[in-house]
Amino acid sequence: MNEQTRRLRYFFSGQNFSDGVRITVSILLPAVLLGQWGHFDLGLTISTGAVCVSVTDTPGPATHRRNGMLAALALVGSTALLTSLAAVNPWLLGLQVGILSFLMTMLLVWGARAGAVGTAALLNVVLLLAHPPKLADAPLHAGLLLLGGLWYAGLAMVAYQVRPYRPAQQALGECIHALAQFLSLKAKFYNTATALEEDYRQLVAQQVVVNEKQEAVRDLIFRTRQIVNETTSTGRRLVLTFVETVDLYERITVGYYDYSAVRETFGKTGVLDEVARLIRHVATELDHLGVAIQTNNAHPGTGPVLTAEWDRLQARISALEADPAIEGNTRVLKKILVNLRDIIRRVGNIRSYFDEARAADAPAVSRAAEHTQFVARQEIELRALGQNLTMKSAVFRHSVRMTVACLTAYILAETLWQGQHNYWILMTVTIMLKPGFSLTRQRNTERIIGTLAGGALGGLILWAVPWPEARFAILVVFMVVAYSFQRTVYLVTVVFLTAYLLIMFRFLGLSYLGVAQERIVDTLIGCAIAFSAGYFLFPNWESEQLTDYMAAALRANLAYLRQLADRLAGRPLPPDKYRLLRKDVYVSGANLAAAFQRMLTEPKSKQHRPTETHEFVVLNHILSSNIAALTGTLREAAPAVPPFPPEGRRALTSAAAALSKSLTRINPTADQPTAEFNSTTPIEPASADDKSLLDQLNFLQKVSTDIGKVTEVLAGESVART
Template sequence: MNLDSRRLQYFLFGQNFADGVRITLVVLVPALLFLYLGQTQAGITISLGALCVSVTDLPGPLRHRRAGMLVCLACMLVVALVTGFARLNHVLMGAEVLVFSFIFTMFTVYGARAGAVGSAAMLIMILMMDQPLSPRQVLEYAALVTGGGLWYLGFSLAVNRLQPYRPAQRALGECIHAIAEFLRLKAAFYHSGTDLTTAYRNLVAQQVVVNEKQDAVRQILFKSRQLVEETTGTGRALVFAFVETVDLYEHITATYYDYAALHARFGRTGILQEVAGLIEQMASELDSIGLAVHANRRYPADGFDLVPQLDQLKAHIDGLPEREPGLNTLVLKKVLVNLRNMHQEVQAVLAYFNPQAPIYQQSTDQLEYSRFVSRQDLSLRLLLDNLSPHSAVFKHSLRMGLVCLLGFVVARLFVVGNHSYWIVMTIAFMLKPGFSLTKERNVQRILGTLGGGLVGVGILLLVHNTHAQFALMVLLMVGAYSFQRSNYVVSVFLMTPYILILFSLMGLGFRSLLQERLLDTAIGCAIAVAAGYLLFPTWESDQLHTFMRDVVRANLRYLQQLADNLAGHPRQLTEYKLARKEVYVSSANLAAAFQRMISEPKSKRRNSEEVHQFVVLNHILASNIATLTAAVTAARPAARRPEQLRPVQQAIAALATSLHKLGEESENLPAVPAVAGHHPSTEAAGEDDQQLTEQLAFIRTVSHDISKITDAVLA
């Protein structure tokens, strides 16, 4: 199966497509039913309520989804009643736009789901601005909107009851797919002629994706008591498989070597191309396993076995010294060992398809799952603490309120049309906390609107049969709602012709409608971009120090786990995996912030090359810590010689220095472990022992390099 075919299947069996189909059904059914009953406007209003609640139905534990939708219903009812009466007076309506835009944007302090609730409430307010409603009709409208929200809530809960495991299966499948792509990118390092700088940039970008997918699975699995507490069946299999995929990801990240030196030493032998081929084959099989989990189907009975190819690689490595006397192949043997470890982890993931496997109980009961997911603070104190000019959320909320008010004034005074609320809507959904995200979203909106407008006009000019137009509109709806969370430009590209066809079927002229939409979109985007640049701007370079501090702190904690192992202390599995998770999350956050920074104006970037080096060095450090931890854990527990512990001590001291430079308080810095008291091993230092010493020295070197590059970034 080629990559394009596999990606298409991931989409068709994915949560986004399932959500797109569900939202389309929930929106269409009341509209068509009430159209049949001769109550077209009532049906559209109910559909609007359902659509707004769907915005808050983000993937996650069922109780969180249900709570989010219920809060959204309450907010929608209040907003509908207030807007229905405030719209009778322009001044009152303007005041509502200012206040509600600020309040509902402040909801983001409580996380993405609460932010979606605020977005849904703002959408109701914006869509009601131009509704010609009498006071009596306001109550009816609010009731219908709330009824539509209840309709979506009931439908969503019913689907979840019928398929309780599908969201978790889809999330896990997408996580495995992301890890397979990460592994495929690792193979590029072994190909001759690879630009290592570009390869690292691609790898770091994919690391962000992997972290997002892993966090999505954690939220669904570890916050769902039913799944965690199951002792048999699908829930237990899902938990076990996820734990194994995270372990597999650790083995993949641990495959760091000095690739330039590898190519210089072994490039002419052809062995590195063989390694790359094996990694790509493993990535392809892992992707197939992920697709099987994703689509809820069996994996082929013959499974996955690369043992013959691994044995062949071993024979080739063992034969190199015979062909080239004096060639040291120890590093290739380390690569082979890591490949075997990854192969074993992939085999362990395959146990997902055998729910009776006894390994479930042994592998997952040691972990305290609740410690692996963050708890969202929902207290009023959090909101009050953020009502400060020093809070980024407060500044963004104030900017949102002022700019939405400006859009409302512009629409009322200067824009002629029946849908001038599109200006405020564009601003509300285009204005983001950071300028880079605002600029990116606005470019996507303009491109999607222009391209989608051309497609919509083409359909309406070429397809005159209303049934065919309706069928195309349904397909466009499914596509638009399927991509709304994953690819905004595609979502807008599909939504624009869908709206044009809808209004055309309702008897409105699509040409004037398209002109109005393009004009309003352009005005709204221009206001949003200008506000993002001029009004309380937030630049990623100002936020980077926090992300850098987090990643150094995480790597320091990870290194301390290794130091404990080297000192002969037994490994605490939960503590080790928590430290590993912190490294993954903080590294991904830093990489994402760096990607946003390089899309900002050049005048606002600071030391981008140095920051990129900082990102890469921390990735290299984490990879080497993982490599050594795996090797030390596999060996017989024993205290190491002081000369082996000293590089770790020096590395910890260097990282602690970097952490202090980045603003960590002195009392929060860790104590540097002493090496006195450890007795030297009586065993003779062998080849593996020498390799361990060299790798520890390399960790010390990387840690000192991080300290130096920290100075350069802060300069």
């Protein structure tokens, strides 16, 4: 299948589309059924409860999803009663809006899912502002909201019980898809027509995506008891395949070389084009496997074809050794060839996901305790709330910012702009205002563009399609699309959400032109308030937090360098400990890259040394890749330990010292891993392989020194700002 077909299959078999269909059904069905029986208002209230609870149903372990939905149900019911009581007086209602906007935003101290619970409660309050129920009707209204929330939660949990492994398969498929794209980007480094700086920028950006997908799978698999206990063939295969995927990611990242020199030496021979072609073919095969796992359909694979292509590339490289212009200097090409062979082998291991015999041969003992160390724990402790009641807390500052913005929107809607749907202003603020300014700015832009485009699309449908049945069918499609893209492409969500709302209001007998005009005006006002609050009220600039991400990356690489020194010194390292160190390196590097990307979307005046920061991000990636490459070589050579000559020790010591100095410059109070470089192995005359090892260690020293030079500039800039 071609790339477009694979993308479509990924979409229609993915978690986002499944959630989009479920949200659409849970919202639409109560309103349609009760509307047929003459109780549309009751059905609409039930649908509102489903909408609010759906906000908390983000991907993750079933127990976490269930707990989040139950917490949302409790807050939705209580806020409904409180809003009904406060609605007797506009000032009292405004006070409630201010208090709840602060408290619900503070829930972020317990993580993203807790923050989503707060968002669900705020959304319920905002929707109630349109037509607050009378006190006598408040219990019934709250009960209907709870019924809608229970309806959605029940639907979600039943879907999980019917297909318990489906979310994990979908998440694993998406993870492999992201990894295939990462591998495809590596092929660009062998294309002499591309700019290496842009290649690195794209690769680091995709590294962020891969890390996000791996964390999602890790959280989902290792927190699901039914999977990690490995009581079934499917559960074992999921765990084994994910572990193989992480190892494959390591093999892909270790393939770093001096691409400028490689291009200059071999660019005219044409061999680099063949290397890039093979990498793209392997990436395509990996992408096919991702689709197969996500759809749970076996893929025959093209392993023999890839092996044959690798053999041809090997013969091509061997032929170059006789070229006088190359003078036998093909060592780097042979390293690339060996790495590609290992990648192809690991892709074949992932293909064996569909081999039940492989899972049956795996140990049947529980590994739940072993796997839990790979996932971060988020405890719900009340003291965390008190500890964050300070201006030093980003969550507290955001809560204050949200409170001021929501009160401004409420007062403006009640006094100056009293439209039929003026609550849209407050809704826009609660949705648009994010902890970081970069995301707030991006969401505001997408909201404005999407609202205008969605208004035009909805108007076009209503003008061109006069038949109610056809309009309703289009409305359903638009709802599914809107809710399917809400976590990935917000612009698409806004376009189709606006269009389907216009069609829905037309069914209710309202003038769609008037509704479109009001929605556009309300959106512009709400976005202006959210943007201003994000820019002027305790703004959260990424450049002010980059030093923390840099320190975390340096600390992780120092620990990674220590395990390399331990291996060279002949000291064993447990596999799980190594995987934890590797995970820390990948997570810290991805967090740093993501923060850098966010900084680039902020105003130019708020960006500090973007060129040097990008250089630091790239050097950090190169350093971890080369440490991983050396570690992989030593793991393959085990149990034999290669000689560790004094020159190698000096190189490692210098590299560690440079990284330690860099960490001290960035964060003087940071804890620094200590590295011991004494070896118990005898010193022997250096062979060709040992000289190659020494060259790699010297390269680590060079990269570490370059990082030191960059951090010196960045630290000087930081001191100047303070």
